Amino acid sequence: MNTEICEKIKKMLVENLRIPEDELEYTSELFGDDIGLDSIDSIEIIAGIDSLFGVQMTGAARENFQSIETLAKYVEEHQGE
Amino acid sequence: MTIEKTVYNEYNYNVVFCMQKRGDRVNEQTEKSPVKQSLWGKFFQMLITWTVYFLFRPKIIYEDKTLKKALKNRSCVFVANHTHHFDGAYGGAVLWRYKPYVLVKKSWYEKPRTGKMISWCRCIPINLDEADGEWFKTAEGIVENGGSLLIFPEGGIAREGHMQEFKAGAALISAKHAVPIVPCAIFGTYSPVFGMRQKILVGKPIESNCPPDMRHSKYARELISKAEARVRAMYRELADKYGDCETYKEF
Numbered sequence: 001m002n003t004e005i006c007e008k009i010k011k012m013l014v015e016n017l018r019i020p021e022d023e024l025e026y027t028s029e030l031f032g033d034d035i036g037l038d039s040i041d042s043i044e045i046i047a048g049i050d051s052l053f054g055v056q057m058t059g060a061a062r063e064n065f066q067s068i069e070t071l072a073k074y075v076e077e078h079q080g081e
Numbered sequence: 082m083t084i085e086k087t088v089y090n091e092y093n094y095n096v097v098f099c100m101q102k103r104g105d106r107v108n109e110q111t112e113k114s115p116v117k118q119s120l121w122g123k124f125f126q127m128l129i130t131w132t133v134y135f136l137f138r139p140k141i142i143y144e145d146k147t148l149k150k151a152l153k154n155r156s157c158v159f160v161a162n163h164t165h166h167f168d169g170a171y172g173g174a175v176l177w178r179y180k181p182y183v184l185v186k187k188s189w190y191e192k193p194r195t196g197k198m199i200s201w202c203r204c205i206p207i208n209l210d211e212a213d214g215e216w217f218k219t220a221e222g223i224v225e226n227g228g229s230l231l232i233f234p235e236g237g238i239a240r241e242g243h244m245q246e247f248k249a250g251a252a253l254i255s256a257k258h259a260v261p262i263v264p265c266a267i268f269g270t271y272s273p274v275f276g277m278r279q280k281i282l283v284g285k286p287i288e289s290n291c292p293p294d295m296r297h298s299k300y301a302r303e304l305i306s307k308a309e310a311r312v313r314a315m316y317r318e319l320a321d322k323y324g325d326c327e328t329y330k331e332f
Binding site: 016 | 211212217221250253257293294295297302
């Protein structure tokens with residue numbers, strides 16, 4: 001797990017989606033009971049990831065959006081493509 | 082540092098604007114001309130506008146007469162009901178004063194001739210089949226630079242004779258960037274030349290002021306339901322005044 005990417009994603013989620021920082025762990029379920037995001041929030045996540053890392057997540061499978069950790073993994077795998 | 086970026090994606094859509102990094106100062110060029118369009122694009126867009134005015138003789142009604150000027154110098158998100166494939170061209174033409182970028186379903190860009198023509202106009206492709214962040218990023222760039230958008234939040238034409246529910250994604254830009262939503266009701270059957278004039282009623286802006294502790298998505302839902310109610314009421318007003326044009330069985 002790349003902590004630097006995780007931290008950047010966390011910061012983006014806190015700033016853009018207004019998720020309280022103390023509620024957000026790297027493994028928190030973003031769309032589940034933990035944070036409770038919905039499909040509209042995913043648009044902001046995709047745009048945020050694209051701005052931060054230049055990685056396009058449009059059309060990416062749902063499981064990649066599960067947590068900060070899975071998002072970071074996706075970014076790591078697709079960076080520089 | 083300001084990055085001058087020309088956006089030509091795989092659909093070659095016509096958005097050329099200066100993007101600035103968050104927190105950076107806006108340079109003179111960005112302030113002066115935030116959203117640029119190619120010369121040919123401008124000419125083609127003008128041609129479309131004339132054609133729309135000639136064919137459909139649009140009647141533009143403002144709920145409040147001061148709106149015509151007031152909307153000119155500010156960013157806003159126009160949202161309208163969607164009854165016909167011409168709505169995009171019509172909306173873009175009658176709202177030419179505000180130069181809105183129209184959100185167009187990505188599949189239209191894949192049609193050989195139509196796609197090419199759409200790419201010359203002020204349009205942004207949106208993929209409705211999956212969570213698409215690309216349109217949002219482009220729209221953010223436009224709004225941040227003082228531009229406006231025209232969105233059909235139903236996500237498609239009302240084929241079953243009634244206005245569909247408005248999707249909240251359309252209001253997300255508005256919620257995040259505190260840009261007002263302007264509800265518009267499009268009324269008529271696009272009868273060319275001698276038929277009934279195609280009408281558009283432009284409503285009062287719904288101001289966006291997302292509370293600091295509220296998620297943009299939640300606020301966007303509130304905004305869009307207000308906008309939907311306004312568009313329905315405005316459509317009803319037009320139907321009462323001009324008679325039912327039978328676009329919808331119910332609205």
